[in-house]
Amino acid sequence: MPNEPANEKKLIILPGEGTGAGTDLLDALIHHFSDGEATISDLDPKLIKELREELERSPFFSQDMKNLWLMLEKALTKTGRNPGIDDQIRLLNLACGHCEEGSILPAFFGKGGKRVRQFAMDLRDREIDKARRRYNMTENLFRKAGIPRVREKDERNTVEFVADDATHLVGYGQVPARFDVIFIRHQNLWHDREVWKKIYEFVINRLEPDNGVLFITSYFDREHILALELLKTLGGNVLFTEQNPHTRELDYPGKTVDRHVAAIVQS
Numbered sequence: 001m002p003n004e005p006a007n008e009k010k011l012i013i014l015p016g017e018g019t020g021a022g023t024d025l026l027d028a029l030i031h032h033f034s035d036g037e038a039t040i041s042d043l044d045p046k047l048i049k050e051l052r053e054e055l056e057r058s059p060f061f062s063q064d065m066k067n068l069w070l071m072l073e074k075a076l077t078k079t080g081r082n083p084g085i086d087d088q089i090r091l092l093n094l095a096c097g098h099c100e101e102g103s104i105l106p107a108f109f110g111k112g113g114k115r116v117r118q119f120a121m122d123l124r125d126r127e128i129d130k131a132r133r134r135y136n137m138t139e140n141l142f143r144k145a146g147i148p149r150v151r152e153k154d155e156r157n158t159v160e161f162v163a164d165d166a167t168h169l170v171g172y173g174q175v176p177a178r179f180d181v182i183f184i185r186h187q188n189l190w191h192d193r194e195v196w197k198k199i200y201e202f203v204i205n206r207l208e209p210d211n212g213v214l215f216i217t218s219y220f221d222r223e224h225i226l227a228l229e230l231l232k233t234l235g236g237n238v239l240f241t242e243q244n245p246h247t248r249e250l251d252y253p254g255k256t257v258d259r260h261v262a263a264i265v266q267s
């Protein structure tokens, strides 16, 4: 992953801000971390300003998360599905690496008031360690800002970080048998097709049959096409796929952040 230049100019607009879209990222994060107790309008504007400045401190983070959020919103709408049972979503964030989106995903899927139980998993211990620290830092930011009841431990509304091989998940029984949402950011089919075939077999079979949705994003055009072809042969039905109009260029030709986003369900 490229490092962010320290002197990058900041001009970040969070989702919904000034657009009338009504999906403010900060509002969703406040909802997530306060366990639904607070919304942006309940809080001191000075505090809101400080939280925004904190979130925008890392320009690529805000930009990428804003774009991911908008793409997920579009993809989910196009599926016509409303994943989750009652007010609960079981979310698997697979091959999550250092998991930039660890707090954004439950905020996104929980914005309608649902409880989100997220399992974030990656093969590499070091990445999972970083992911856990990153999530805790964000949580602390909200706690320090005095957001009421920063996520009490409620087993229906948690984030668990698991360092393990996704292809072993079936045997371990350490995660739920079914998921309402499975998310794979920057899927990596090209790295090892056989391993990723096993991962995709797992995710297609573990989606809640009636309304479960798999979201994948890809860095490259060709890799995305190949992943969708493979998913179809494994019983996936691609309901939505689109090139992200706001994708950010990276250090390799043709490689950009969340270049493609797709939503897949069980056939």
Ligand SMILES: C[S@@+](CC[C@H](N)C(=O)[O-])C[C@H]1O[C@@H](n2cnc3c(N)ncnc32)[C@H](O)[C@@H]1O
Binding pocket: 094, 095, 096, 097, 098, 099, 121, 122, 123, 124, 127, 164, 165, 166, 167, 184, 185, 186, 187, 188, 195
């Ligand atoms: C291209 S990286 C994407 C990481 C992260 N999702 C992101 O967007 O930055 C692919 C990730 O897949 C993980 N991975 C590869 N094989 C895996 C497996 N069998 N089980 C779990 N994770 C795996 C790697 O450790 C790596 O972090």
